[in-house]
Amino acid sequence: MSTLSSLPAMRSYSYWLQVYKRTWRGTVITSVVSPVMYLAAMGVGLGSLVKGGQGTGGLSYLQFVAPGLLAATAMQIGSAEATYPVLGGFKWIRNYHAAAVTPLSPGAILAGHLMWIATRGAMASGIYLAIVAAFGGLRTSLAILALPVCVLVALAFAAPVAAYAATREMDNGFAALQRFGIVPMFLFSGTFFSVTQLPWAIRPIAYITPLWHGVQLTRDLTTGQLESGGAWLVPVHVGYLLALTALGVFLALKYFRSRLTV
Amino acid sequence: MTQGLPEPLIYARGLVKRFGNFVAVDGIDLDVAAGEAFGFLGPNGAGKSSTMRMIGCVSPTSGGTLRILGLDPRTQGPQIRARLGVVPQLDTLDLELTVRENLLIYGRYFGLPRSVVRERAEQLLDFVQLADRAEDKVEPLSGGMKRRLTIARSLINEPQVLLLDEPTTGLDPQARHVVWDRLFRLKHQGVTLVLTTHYMDEAEQLCDRLVVMDKGRIAAEGSPRELIEQYSSRDVVELRFPLGENEVAAEKLIGLGDRLEVLPDRVLLYADDGDGCLDEVHARGVTPVSVLVRRSTLEDVFLRLTGRSLVD
Numbered sequence: 001m002s003t004l005s006s007l008p009a010m011r012s013y014s015y016w017l018q019v020y021k022r023t024w025r026g027t028v029i030t031s032v033v034s035p036v037m038y039l040a041a042m043g044v045g046l047g048s049l050v051k052g053g054q055g056t057g058g059l060s061y062l063q064f065v066a067p068g069l070l071a072a073t074a075m076q077i078g079s080a081e082a083t084y085p086v087l088g089g090f091k092w093i094r095n096y097h098a099a100a101v102t103p104l105s106p107g108a109i110l111a112g113h114l115m116w117i118a119t120r121g122a123m124a125s126g127i128y129l130a131i132v133a134a135f136g137g138l139r140t141s142l143a144i145l146a147l148p149v150c151v152l153v154a155l156a157f158a159a160p161v162a163a164y165a166a167t168r169e170m171d172n173g174f175a176a177l178q179r180f181g182i183v184p185m186f187l188f189s190g191t192f193f194s195v196t197q198l199p200w201a202i203r204p205i206a207y208i209t210p211l212w213h214g215v216q217l218t219r220d221l222t223t224g225q226l227e228s229g230g231a232w233l234v235p236v237h238v239g240y241l242l243a244l245t246a247l248g249v250f251l252a253l254k255y256f257r258s259r260l261t262v
Numbered sequence: 263m264t265q266g267l268p269e270p271l272i273y274a275r276g277l278v279k280r281f282g283n284f285v286a287v288d289g290i291d292l293d294v295a296a297g298e299a300f301g302f303l304g305p306n307g308a309g310k311s312s313t314m315r316m317i318g319c320v321s322p323t324s325g326g327t328l329r330i331l332g333l334d335p336r337t338q339g340p341q342i343r344a345r346l347g348v349v350p351q352l353d354t355l356d357l358e359l360t361v362r363e364n365l366l367i368y369g370r371y372f373g374l375p376r377s378v379v380r381e382r383a384e385q386l387l388d389f390v391q392l393a394d395r396a397e398d399k400v401e402p403l404s405g406g407m408k409r410r411l412t413i414a415r416s417l418i419n420e421p422q423v424l425l426l427d428e429p430t431t432g433l434d435p436q437a438r439h440v441v442w443d444r445l446f447r448l449k450h451q452g453v454t455l456v457l458t459t460h461y462m463d464e465a466e467q468l469c470d471r472l473v474v475m476d477k478g479r480i481a482a483e484g485s486p487r488e489l490i491e492q493y494s495s496r497d498v499v500e501l502r503f504p505l506g507e508n509e510v511a512a513e514k515l516i517g518l519g520d521r522l523e524v525l526p527d528r529v530l531l532y533a534d535d536g537d538g539c540l541d542e543v544h545a546r547g548v549t550p551v552s553v554l555v556r557r558s559t560l561e562d563v564f565l566r567l568t569g570r571s572l573v574d
Contacts (some may be wrong), residue, residue, distance in 0.1 A: 093357070
């Protein structure tokens with residue numbers, strides 16, 4: 001009898017679940033402590049100095065920054081889980097190679113891992129969202145829809161980063177990716193302040209970052225007020241993140257295949 | 263010999279593997295029958311592992327015909343892999359997980375029900391003598407234990423064919439003998455074994471039939487006994503002389519035995535009657551520093567066929 005758990009991708013997924021059973025305590029603590037610290041420092045502390053106004057769309061700073069941090073967390077989970085664990089699957093732990101000699105195809109191995117990263121993104125974002133709620137950062141129950149958006153953000157980063165990681169022999173590119181990709185996005189993609197505050201010349205750079213699209217969506221949802229662009233931008237943001245995910249999956253599949261079947 | 267059997271488990275004709283311009287496997291023919299223990303011998307770079315990876319359906323063929331279990335690896339890879347067991351050259355165990363967890367995870371890859379995997383895992387842990395380490399992490403286990411765990415793992419799907427790529431490389435003699443013993447038992451249970459090795463004693467211990475590969479081709483094929491008969495003499499006389507006198511001594515020995523080989527440290531005489539040959543050596547007034555008369559081994563065959571130059 002064919003059940004969901006016998007799907008090839010689910011078999012690969014179960015590997016990550018098994019590994020996670022050993023390490024979940026640490027990640028749960030991080031997932032709780034980190035949002036509490038950020039929301040206390042940025043939302044409450046820094047927020048006490050920031051007057052909500054035009055730049056925050058009339059929101060309190062806590063309400064403004066919370067969805068930014070939420071999307072940024074999804075980004076960080078998505079990219080981090082697709083760097084060392086993916087390269088390790090090929091090089092160090094070699095669990096991909098272990099799976100490749102079984103009936104699992106490279107596509108199933110990749111799909112299981114991405115599904116796992118999506119799960120991690122959902123877990124971390126769910127905890128984050130609950131803590132934002134406790135801080136009084138949510139203005140509408142629509143905010144629950146920010147959760148699937150966070151999963152999409154995690155995948156929009158995880159898939160392309162997994163493709164990149166699958167082309168690597170060494171991990172030295174990951175620090176650069178973090179330093180020149182993830183951290184600048186974290187700081188400048190509308191997380192802490194609206195992109196409209198940026199000089200107009202560099203604003204287009206912010207607009208093409210996937211995090212900006214994610215932050216716009218989570219902010220629309222947790223605050224219940226659409227950004228000034230209006231409703232038509234929502235499908236643009238979703239479409240952009242979906243396209244990036246699709247491109248990442250396409251490339252990752254190609255590199256997984258060529259690396260696991262030589 | 264394979265007549266009457268439906269089809270060989272592994273069938274290859276003109277099998278080729280290319281990496282860019284490099285030809286790793288250069289048109290080999292293979293037939294491995296059910297229940298056989300079949301070995302690939304050869305120096306590093308001979309094409310053994312590339313052949314194994316093609317048989318394991320994780321490496322597409324570049325030419326020729328290959329059928330495994332009657333199926334086509336190009337289109338039926340997953341079905342074939344479901345019925346193979348693979349012990350790779352490098353362990354792919356998860357060191358952070360326990361011994362038992364490694365088996366459970368691997369069983370899940372085959373889509374086996376949890377209850378079946380659990381039951382088989384216990385049996386296999388007994389089989390490879392790791393039952394008392396089931397709850398331990400893999401990391402601190404010895405090389406021999408890890409190897410046995412890899413073998414146990416490869417058996418979780420009750421494979422028809424077990425592929426072993428250098429199963430005992432890097433193990434100490436005790437650990438090797440334990441592995442050999444387990445493989446021998448599997449062979450008796452009817453599991454078809456296909457292994458690569460560059461240990462001649464391993465090939466002699468385990469293989470019913472083997473091929474010697476060199477530079478991507480099959481240099482010789484047969485049982486260990488047949489290969490020795492065909493490519494070497496029954497006995498080998500090893501003579502040692504003081505440093506630098508090998509060549510001089512060898513000249514006086516010309517004509518003795520079937521073949522004479524001068525190595526940097528000794529002179530070898532291949533002869534069917536080693537003791538008789540040694541008598542003739544003495545009769546010619548040659549007095550070596552030390553003498554050893556021994557039976558020919560696969561190693562003599564191997565070195566004759568693949569040369570003595572170092573392959574890196």
